[in-house]
Amino acid sequence: MNEPLDVLIAGAGPTGTTLAIDLLRRGLAVRIVDKAPHPFAGSRAKGIQPRTLEVFDDLGVLDAVLAGSxxxxxxxxxxxxxxxxxxxxxxxxxxxxxxxxxxxxMPQYRTDSVLHDRLGKLGGRVEYGRELAGFDQDDTTVTATVTGAGGPERITARYLVGADGGSSAVRKHLGVGFVGETDxxxxxxxxxxxxxxxxxxxxxxxxxxxxxxxxxxxxxxxxxxxxxxxxxxxxxxxxxxxxxxxxxxxxxxxxxxxxxxxxxxxxxxPNIRLTEAYRRGRVFLAGDAAHVHTPAGAQGLNTGIQDAYNLGWKLGQVLAGADVRLLDSYEAERLPIAAGVLGLSTEKYEGFAKLDPSSLRRGKDEQQLSLTYHGGPLAPAGRDRTKTLRVGDRAPDAALPGSRLFDTYRGPHFTVVAYGPKATAASGELDWPAVGAPLRRITIQACDSYGFEGDTLLLVRPDGYLGHIATRDFLESTSAAVRTMTPEVAG
The missing domain is CATH 3.30.9 (D-Amino Acid Oxidase; Chain A, domain 2)
Structure with missing residues (x-):
């Protein structure tokens, strides 16, 4: 029997392609299918928010996006x-x-093109004219039936992700409710x-x-x-x-x-809906398959890309041997975000029709830079914090001698940032597993945007959010946080 694929993705829009790029750069076996016969040709979603630009920087497509927008x-x-x-x-x-x-x-067809080009450079390709007709799952795999011009094909994967739009075949086959209204x-x-x-x-x-x-x-x-x-x-x-x-x-x-x-x-x-669940077993929903918005505020495409960016590293870690409970944090972190964004875009759309001045303005709420995962399973309350940051916040950029902190974060790894001699010593002693996402360690001397008030050790997740802050018990507390997100360190 052939070895199962790691991840099968249904839907090759911005969400599905972002996920495929992230998984491929982690060395995973991925296929991405789309029922459309060819790439999307329209402008539809055309606003790219600042947080998404940071994701695109990490994925290696920022220059092309800036040039095309x-x-x-x-x-x-x-x-x-x-x-x-x-x-x-x-x-x-x-x-x-x-x-x-x-x-x-930037019109969506150009965003799609930039992402598909990056996918190709990583060795992937979109299989167009291939529709997911159904699937079954057990404790270890998902087996999907995909139809196309060459007839049906059975594809077995460890996980399936439905990024196949508001009328998602994956969501319908799961029987997950899609709550909301269409006028x-x-x-x-x-x-x-x-x-x-x-x-x-x-x-x-x-x-x-x-x-x-x-x-x-x-x-x-x-x-x-x-x-x-x-x-x-x-x-x-x-x-x-x-x-x-x-x-x-x-x-x-x-x-x-x-x-x-x-x-x-x-x-x-206007189709304003939110899925009742982001996951059932080994099957996940992302992007418009999980939430659909009005076009106001340019939120739908960006929220879907953030879904993919959140899910990709977690799938990679669990496939490498991390505790499967890490995947529970996907819904716990992303569903509340989608609910909030849904309310924002709906309010903007309703106000736009009335030419309400507040609905015509765009600010930090739309830019998605201030979205956090506070209180989620990976950012429980009561953790250490700096003067400006808490666990679950986006890790901001900062100027370093000859470079920027984002240059260090770029890539599919975790990063430990040490400030002060005690934190630096603990960083050097921190054990890290040989499988899964690697670790990059950096010591910095000053960083106003992080609000350090004394020795501090930070763990930055692969998606650029703070996974841990230690201002005391540096090694012990950071090691405990690491164990929730990585495979076991071999003895």
Whole structure:
């Protein structure tokens, strides 16, 4: 019998591909299948938040993302003959702790392309036209049936991850509830097209009666705009260049506007739902398969990528021999985050239709830099802390002589950061297993963004969150934290 695959991933959007990249760089055997016949061609999710930029830095795709994206343009709110400028984001300069402080604008097809290119460089590839038809699991494996042009194939893996979107076949086969609502009366036509009669220095918005609006966002490094047109409850969505142009002109009352060369068209319905569970046995859900959002606030894609980034190192560690209970922390950490983000994006969407000024602003809540895992199984209350940080916080960046702290964190390893002579001595004595994620040790002399007040030893998880802080009992307490996240150290 062939050795089982380590992980089978269903769905090759940003979430599934991020997970595949992270697993492949850990040396795991991975396959990723997608029922679509080819890569996604539309713009759909287009905002990339600062925390996601940090993930992309770690995964080796940041330069390509920055080259293919732009800062968000100002809004231009058209009120009859008057256009009111409005800035959703206050662009900030990089700081010691936050090297990428601004949200970037990039159409999803380009994000997918960058991730797929990185996947290929690691030896992986997306198997398109391959649909997961069902699966069974036992105590050690999951056996899935995948169909395609060549007929059905049975694939046995140690774990299965469903990153296959809001209509997830994996979630449905698990029988996990997807709680929430879909408003079929609230529909939005989304069109990527070349547009004449519009400047590209604004995200144009035309408010209308009863919450109707039209918007046109210039997609960077293209000649395209993404049009968003909120439809009346019984309105037939226009199709084709002439019909879409007539609809735009009727709403904007601008006869100079016209679309041509439509690249992608979709009718979106606000679907606000959250899974009842992120895991059943050896099967996990991630991204839109676990939570679907309104497009407001650019949260869905980013939350899905954070799901994958949280899950990847935990799967790698358990496959290397860590306690299987580590996988319980995936749902415990990510489900509350998704619930909070869902509420935020819903509030922004409802306010946007009313042109509520607060709904048009974007700030730290959307950027996902302040999300924490406080109180979770890997960050229980009562642990040591610094003046500014607690266990479960994102580990910020910092300037070091000739480099940055993020340069040390980059890669699939844990990091121990020692500040002060006692912490440095304990760092050198800390035992580490020979299997699973390796350990990198660093001693630093000063670091304002970490709030050190005396000797401190930090354990930074592979996903860039603080797994332990020790200001006393350095070796004993850190060793105890290590044992919850790694295989046993051989005697």
């Amino acid at each position: 732009s800062d968000y343009p100002r809004l231009g709110i058209h009120l009859g003959p008057v256009t009111v400028p409005w800035r959703m984001f206050r662009n900030r300069e990089p700081s010691a702790g936050v090297p990428h402080p601004n949200t970037r604008l 079929d009366q609230d529909r939005m036509l989304i069109v990527d097209a070349v547009t004449t009669g519009l400047s590209r220095d604004r995200w144009h918005v035309w408010p209308g009666a009863k919450g109707r609006f039209a918007g046109a966002c210039p997609l960077p490094h293209t000649d395209l705009f993404q049009w968003m047109i909120r439809l009346a409850p019984d309105e037939e969505p226009p199709d084709g260049e002439e019909a879409v142009t007539r609809r735009i002109q009727a709403h904007t009352r601008d006869r100079h506007l016209a679309v041509r060369d439509i690249r992608w068209r979709s009718v979106f319905r």
